[in-house]
Amino acid sequence: MCGIVGYIGNREAYPILIKGLKRLEYRGYDSAGVALINKAGAMNVYKAKGRVCDLEESVSSKDISGCIGIAHTRWATHGEPCQMNAHPHYSASGNLALIHNGIIENYAALKEKLKRKGYTFKSETDTEVLVQLIDYVRETKKLDLLTAVEIALRSVIGAYAIAVIDKNTPNQIIAARKSSPLVVGIGEGEFFLASDASPIVEYTDKVVYLDDEEIALISQGKELKVVNLHNVVITPEVKTVDLELGQLEKGGYPHFMLKEIFEQPSCLNDCMRGRVNTEANHVILSAIIDHKERLLSARRFIIVACGTSWHAGLIGKHLIESVCRIPVEVEYASEFRYRNPVIGENDVVIAISQSGETADTLAAVELAKRKGAFIYGICNAVGSSIPRNTHTGSYIHVGPEIGVASTKAFTGQVTVLAMLALCLAYEKKTIGEEEYLNLVHELASVPEKMERVLEMDTRIGQLSRIFTYAHNFLYLGRGFNYPVALEGALKLKEISYIHAEGYPAAEMKHGPIALIDAEMPVVVIATRNAMYEKVLSNIQEIKARKGKVIALVTEGDEEISRLADDVIELPRIVECFEPLITTIPLQLLAYHIAVCKGKDVDQPRNLAKSVTVE
Numbered sequence: 001m002c003g004i005v006g007y008i009g010n011r012e013a014y015p016i017l018i019k020g021l022k023r024l025e026y027r028g029y030d031s032a033g034v035a036l037i038n039k040a041g042a043m044n045v046y047k048a049k050g051r052v053c054d055l056e057e058s059v060s061s062k063d064i065s066g067c068i069g070i071a072h073t074r075w076a077t078h079g080e081p082c083q084m085n086a087h088p089h090y091s092a093s094g095n096l097a098l099i100h101n102g103i104i105e106n107y108a109a110l111k112e113k114l115k116r117k118g119y120t121f122k123s124e125t126d127t128e129v130l131v132q133l134i135d136y137v138r139e140t141k142k143l144d145l146l147t148a149v150e151i152a153l154r155s156v157i158g159a160y161a162i163a164v165i166d167k168n169t170p171n172q173i174i175a176a177r178k179s180s181p182l183v184v185g186i187g188e189g190e191f192f193l194a195s196d197a198s199p200i201v202e203y204t205d206k207v208v209y210l211d212d213e214e215i216a217l218i219s220q221g222k223e224l225k226v227v228n229l230h231n232v233v234i235t236p237e238v239k240t241v242d243l244e245l246g247q248l249e250k251g252g253y254p255h256f257m258l259k260e261i262f263e264q265p266s267c268l269n270d271c272m273r274g275r276v277n278t279e280a281n282h283v284i285l286s287a288i289i290d291h292k293e294r295l296l297s298a299r300r301f302i303i304v305a306c307g308t309s310w311h312a313g314l315i316g317k318h319l320i321e322s323v324c325r326i327p328v329e330v331e332y333a334s335e336f337r338y339r340n341p342v343i344g345e346n347d348v349v350i351a352i353s354q355s356g357e358t359a360d361t362l363a364a365v366e367l368a369k370r371k372g373a374f375i376y377g378i379c380n381a382v383g384s385s386i387p388r389n390t391h392t393g394s395y396i397h398v399g400p401e402i403g404v405a406s407t408k409a410f411t412g413q414v415t416v417l418a419m420l421a422l423c424l425a426y427e428k429k430t431i432g433e434e435e436y437l438n439l440v441h442e443l444a445s446v447p448e449k450m451e452r453v454l455e456m457d458t459r460i461g462q463l464s465r466i467f468t469y470a471h472n473f474l475y476l477g478r479g480f481n482y483p484v485a486l487e488g489a490l491k492l493k494e495i496s497y498i499h500a501e502g503y504p505a506a507e508m509k510h511g512p513i514a515l516i517d518a519e520m521p522v523v524v525i526a527t528r529n530a531m532y533e534k535v536l537s538n539i540q541e542i543k544a545r546k547g548k549v550i551a552l553v554t555e556g557d558e559e560i561s562r563l564a565d566d567v568i569e570l571p572r573i574v575e576c577f578e579p580l581i582t583t584i585p586l587q588l589l590a591y592h593i594a595v596c597k598g599k600d601v602d603q604p605r606n607l608a609k610s611v612t613v614e
């Protein structure tokens with residue numbers, strides 16, 4: 001949440017900063033701002049409510065020159081989204097400008113202290129307190145900026161990724177992180193700074209990921225210097241980023257979300273490459289093989305995650321329990337971290353996160369680690385905090401996901417969970433050779449079957465027009481498809497703002513059935529599996545109450561086609577991998593309904609990706 005960009009070098013900073021902010025808009029988009037120091041040594045700070053394009057418009061006649069600058073796109077925590085609360089914030093002296101991603105938890109106490117020293121505040125933010133604190137430390141002790149930042153941060157409780165500039169030292173940026181990501185890009189005679197590598201890859205592939213409580217002194221014409229909060233010098237580890245620019249563009253699609261939905265077959269091929277062999281008769285996840293004893297001797301697995309990743313976790317539970325016979329619990333990371341869970345050395349915790357930065361999931365990982373559990377991460381963003389804090393794990397390798405509503409990361413997570421389950425089942429011999437071979441073969445067939453589902457895009461687009469009127473939707477599924485019902489409902493809520501509930505189909509009669517009338521669309525996942533007859537009865541119950549049924553069925557199904565108002569026919573696949581197929585039409589349905597309603601699907605209101613605050 002909140003995106004940070006910085007630049008220092010020989011080029012004009014503004015275009016680089018704006019382009020960078022646009023790449024980071026998925027992290028928040030309720031206001032944006034930029035601070036630049038021009039050649040004459042003046043610091044210009046511009047802010048605007050709304051998107052980065054609103055900021056661009058507002059500065060059209062302003063001085064935007066300067067080769068050093070910092071910029072920010074905000075997801076509001078403290079204080080409403082308005083120009084005053086937008087970053088950068090500057091010190092009372094007008095010398096310092098600061099941008100921040102995170103939350104300063106003790107900001108109220110610090111603010112009181114500073115007020116007593118005569119400081120006044122213009123905004124409601126915790127960030128303004130931080131910049132005034134740095135200013136206070138520096139002025140009272142007559143320190144250089146780096147030392148003042150070190151001392152100020154020692155008294156701060158909370159999470160931060162910050163960048164500070166001082167108009168009196170226009171050749172340096174000071175940046176620091178704790179629990180919020182920050183990357184320094186190293187170019188030829190220039191440096192870049194950002195919340196992730198996406199604003200940087202266009203200019204350089206050499207990056208340094210800062211660690212918690214590290215401060216970077218980024219000076220023009222000098223080597224990058226990294227210290228900790230106690231001024232101990234740390235040698236930065238320069239890494240090479242493997243990210244292509246094309247992955248960050250819409251590539252001809254009207255929205256990132258649609259691009260990412262359509263990328264799924266190729267993403268899953270990437271996810272399985274080198275793991276499912278070309279003959280599709282064996283699965284190897286190196287993390288499983290490397291930690292076989294620890295995993296096989298586990299008393300139970302606990303999956304922790306948030307949002308869509310939690311839905312993937314529910315499918316993972318079902319998969320692991322059915323083929324590996326290991327008990328699995330699935331927890332919201334935000335609940336797990338605060339309830340003193342019973343967990344110990346015999347437990348394995350699987351943390352699932354697309355961004356690898358979700359604050360609650362990271363905190364759950366840290367808690368479980370302290371209690372001695374073995375931690376396995378399933379993440380997408382390479383080098384992010386969760387993979388760096390786990391004992392082992394598997395990347396999903398689906399490439400950057402930019403649309404705020406998660407799509408390809410979900411199917412990537414389910415695919416890794418499927419491979420994990422198969423790999424463990426093989427080692428544990430909990431399934432027979434024939435079943436194993438069949439499952440590996442079925443998993444390998446998913447990308448091609450997904451392609452066939454994607455061919456239905458136009459038809460789903462037409463279907464969606466009928467449903468733009470709806471105020472409520474119900475999604476029903478059973479077994480492996482119950483989490484898919486939850487995920488389908490979440491997708492619709494997130495981007496079209498239509499209220500939607502996902503339910504296990506049999507639970508409908510314990511409440512949601514009261515909502516059904518002729519106005520109520522009910523999406524039912526009714527594929528030909530062990531639950532088919534049961535779900536068929538549920539559809540009868542809905543039709544008896546005049547509900548509108550949109551059914552996902554297996555190709556050739558006639559029975560449900562006669563009953564339902566609309567059917568979407570899907571290729572047959574073994575039941576445990578059905579979620580990888582049944583999810584696709586629900587993603588497309590949500591997408592098209594939101595587009596028909598004129599909503600901004602890539603940047604839905606109030607949401608952000610990479611939730612680095614609690």
Ligand code: G6P
Nearest residue numbers: 306307308309353354355358406
């Ligand atoms: C936010 C995003 C969701 C995501 C969830 C968990 O709510 O909008 O798409 O599922 O965070 O994020 P993670 O990066 O941990 O998977």
